[in-house]
Amino acid sequence: MTHENHPTDLMDFPGAAALERAGRTEPLDPAVQARAHSLILDAITADAAPARVLRPRFGRRRVFALAAAVAAIAVGAAIVPVTDLGGDGPAASASASEVFTAMADITLSDVANGQTITGAVNAQKLTEAYWKTTIRTWVEGDKAHTDDTYLARDKVVIKTQNGRTVIKENPNGASWPVGAGQVAWDDLYTLPTRPDALRRxxxxxxxxxxxxxxxxxxxxxxxxxxxSPKLRAALYRVLAATPGAVVKEGVKDGTGRTGTQISWKWKEKWPVHSDHNPNWIVQPSTGRLLERNMEPGSKPGHISQRDTYLFAGPAKTTG
Incomplete structure (x- = not known):
């Protein structure tokens, strides 16, 4: 569109403010641009179909958000069924609420288009035996190392960078803290996906x-x-409404990838005897969390440890 009087409602979608602040970027590679253009047309065509999943909720204007999201995917990463955590984050400055809302939107738009680039799956339907993560770990005073962790319902298999295989049996089963209790692997799908209920x-x-x-x-x-993707999106929306976050653009993770850093500064120590505050480095255009690192409350800006996430997805075996 070249007319100077642009309709303002065309930019009425989550993340539009950040997009407008992004300013000018360098021209895309012609091949990438052609791919993005094709995907945008597909998104517009899909929006006109009566069976489109997101249409009743978002209406016609949602197509512009989906088109922008598809273009971001085409530029930033190939669409694959697992998480290959690469690429750069956006250049525009944004609030934590905008960042997490954009990540929730892209996660749900992937589901609507029958694709998941985040590696998220429905735990109830996970047929593979393991959930594999590849993490580069660094602690101050030690060398960084990259290990593959295969989580099963009753054990953890860790393949270390130096060739060792460590197996840790877990007869009580895999579980995660939720509120004052624990939620087991096969009960993850029972967690609420409404942000207000999930927050509680x-x-x-x-x-x-x-x-x-x-x-x-x-x-x-x-x-x-x-x-599941729905739960992942709900978690992002909970975080979008959680106060105390500070955003910093253009931050590099432990492998040199650029993303958006979101930090929380806590007044209380957690857990007991720890005064470390968490920093997250995320990639809003793909809904990916690239890294979590920690800095002592007594040394702002000094990173003492990093967990950099390189891969996450289901695995049939540990081989």
Whole structure:
């Protein structure tokens, strides 16, 4: 569109403000541009179909958000059924609410289009025996190492960078903290996907800051649990409404990938005897969490440890 009087409602979708602030970017590679153009046309065509999943909820204007999301995917990463955590984050400055809302939207738009680039699956339907994560771990004073972790319902298999295989039996079964209790692997699908109900579940029984407990438990579910796309999106929406976050653009993770850093500064210590605050590095255009790192409350800006997420997805075997 070249007319100067642009209709304002065309930009009325989550993340539009950040998009407008992005400014000028360099021209795309012609091949990438052609691919993005094709995907955008597909999205527009799909929006006109009566059976489109998202149409009743978002209406016609949603097509522009979906088209922008599809273009971001085409530029940033190939569409694959597991998480290949690469690419760059957006250049525009945005609030934590905008960032997490955009991540929730892209996660749900993937589902509507029959694709999942986040590696998220429905835990109830996971037929593979393992949930595999590849994490580059660094702790101050030690060398970084990259290990593959295969989580099963009753054990964990870790294949280390130096060739060792460590097996840890877990007769009680895999579970994650939610509120004051634990939720087992096969019960993940029972967690609410309405953000308000999910927030209450995560904050339940908090002995200190309910916001801090919510953020930490949401982070555990997002990084190492086989949660469904709907639950993943709901977790992002919970985080979007959680106060205390500070956003910094153009931050590199432990492997040099650029993303958006979201930080929380807690007044209380969690757990006991720890004064470390979490920083997350995320990629809003793909809904990916690239890294969680920690900095001591007494040394702002000083990173003392990193967990950088390189892969997440189902695996049939540990071979």
């Amino acid at each position: 579940a995560l904050a339940a029984g908090a002995k200190g800051s309910a916001a801090e407990q919510t953020v930490r438990q949401a982070g555990d579910l997002l990084t190492d649990a086989p949660v």
